[in-house]
Amino acid sequence: DAGITQSPRYKITETGRQVTLMCHQTWSHSYMFWYRQDLGHGLRLIYYSAAADITDKGEVPDGYVVSRSKTENFPLTLESATRSQTSVYFCASSEEEVGSNSPLHFGNGTRLTVT
Amino acid sequence: DQQVKQNSPSLSVQEGRISILNCDYTNSMFDYFLWYKKYPAEGPTFLISISSIKDKNEDGRFTVFLNKSAKHLSLHIVPSQPGDSAVYFCAATPRGYGKLTFGQGTILTVHP
Numbered sequence: 001d002a003g004i005t006q007s008p009r010y011k012i013t014e015t016g017r018q019v020t021l022m023c024h025q026t027w028s029h030s031y032m033f034w035y036r037q038d039l040g041h042g043l044r045l046i047y048y049s050a051a052a053d054i055t056d057k058g059e060v061p062d063g064y065v066v067s068r069s070k071t072e073n074f075p076l077t078l079e080s081a082t083r084s085q086t087s088v089y090f091c092a093s094s095e096e097e098v099g100s101n102s103p104l105h106f107g108n109g110t111r112l113t114v115t
Numbered sequence: 116d117q118q119v120k121q122n123s124p125s126l127s128v129q130e131g132r133i134s135i136l137n138c139d140y141t142n143s144m145f146d147y148f149l150w151y152k153k154y155p156a157e158g159p160t161f162l163i164s165i166s167s168i169k170d171k172n173e174d175g176r177f178t179v180f181l182n183k184s185a186k187h188l189s190l191h192i193v194p195s196q197p198g199d200s201a202v203y204f205c206a207a208t209p210r211g212y213g214k215l216t217f218g219q220g221t222i223l224t225v226h227p
Contacts, residue, residue, distance in 0.1 A: 042204060042218050042219040042220050059216075098213055098215055104151075108157050109156075
C-alpha cells in the first residue's frame with residue numbers, strides 16, 4: 001500500500017551511539033520533513049527537504065543530520081545520541097509546498113529511547 | 116517563542132454534544148491553517164484546513180472558524196462521537212514558507 005513507512009517503529013540506544021531513523025515514501029512527493037513530538041511542545045520541525053539533494057534546518061536541528069540522495073528516502077541520523085533526544089519522531093511528506101490544499105502526510109512514527 | 120498555542124491540554128465531551136477546540140497564533144504572516152488528528156501509536160492525519168481569505172470552512176461534522184483580528188481559530192465537531200477521541204493539533208504556515216508550525220495539541224475525550 002502506498003504511503004510513508006518509518007523504520008524502526010521502536011529503538012532503544014545508549015548515550016553517545018549513532019542511530020539512523022529511516023523514512024521511505026511511495027508517492028514521489030517533492031517535500032519531506034522530520035518532526036519530533038514531545039509532551040508540552042507538540043510537533044517541532046527538525047529538518048526538511050524540498051527535493052533530492054536539497055535540505056534545510058528546521059526549528060530544532062542540533063545533533064541531527066539528514067540526507068536525501070533519492071526522492072523517496074529521507075533518513076535522519078543522530079550522530080551522538082543524548083537523553084534529550086528521547087522522543088517520538090515523525091517523517092512527513094507533501095506533494096507541493098505545504099498549504100491548505102497540500103497538507104502533510106505523516107508516517108506512523110519511531111519511538112526512540114536514549115538510555 | 117510559541118507562535119501557535121493550544122492552551123487547553125485536554126477537553127472532555129459527552130457523545131452527541133459539540134466539541135470546540137481552540138488555537139491562538141501570534142504570527143500575522145500565517146496564511147494557511149490546518150487541523151490534524153492523532154490516535155495513539157499512529158501518525159497525525161490531516162482533518163481540515165482554511166486559508167486566511169476565508170473565515171469558515173466546513174467538512175461534514177467538522178467546521179473550522181478563523182478570526183484573523185483576534186488571531187484565533189477553532190475546530191467544531193458536531194455531533195461528537197467516541198471515535199473522535201484523539202489528540203488534535205492545529206498548525207499554520209505563511210504562503211510560500213513551505214513548513215508547518217504546530218501547536219502543543221489538545222486531548223479530546225468523547226464519553227459514550
